[in-house]
Amino acid sequence: MTTWFIIFLIVISTLKVVLASPPTFVMEWLLNKFALHARLSEETTTITLRGKRLEGEEKIQFINQFNEATFFDRYDEYDVPSENTGTPLVIDTKKGKMDVRLSVYIYSNHVDVFKQYNKKAAAYSLRSETLQSTPLAGNGNFIYS
Known part of the structure; x- marks a missing residue:
């Protein structure tokens, strides 16, 4: 049970970091997609x-x-x-x-x-x-x- 909880925390923490500061190519793609x-x-x-x-x-x-x-x-x-x-x-x-x-x-x-x-x-x-x-x-x- 403890192992699964630690893995869950690592996955959630990694996901949070990726969503909070996405890579440059992801941001450029998003900005270009909605640029006027x-x-x-x-x-x-x-x-x-x-x-x-x-x-x-x-x-x-x-x-x-x-x-x-x-x-x-x-x-x-x-x-x-x-x-x-x-x-x-x-x-x-x-x-x-x-x-x-x-x-x-x-x-x-x-x-x-x-x-x-x-x-x-x-x-x-x-x-x-x-x-x-x-x-x-x-x-x-x-x-x-």
Whole structure:
């Protein structure tokens, strides 16, 4: 009986330590699973502007800048800015098995992102010095060249 009690205490103690401080890869997986601003990968992403696809170095450069952008604010359902009248940069990507469409509006002081997936939508704002300083940033139009 004493042996089983000691084994039970060891198992419970180990479980408590693992749950209180999980390994880094477990935390990264959990955070990425529920992140609003997920990272884009070059293989599963297509980027279009006015029907024209970004390819090669332009695509890689934009994806790197987008991934490095800092999440700034999430818009509530009734708080979505109405200034997004320019031409968006449309990003089609996959998150697991789910298709995700991002509409990106770049301005001189922030970047607005509208995310559509599984009949759901979310809107949020990013900060990125490199994206915000692109040509024509400031009026919602975006030409990356």
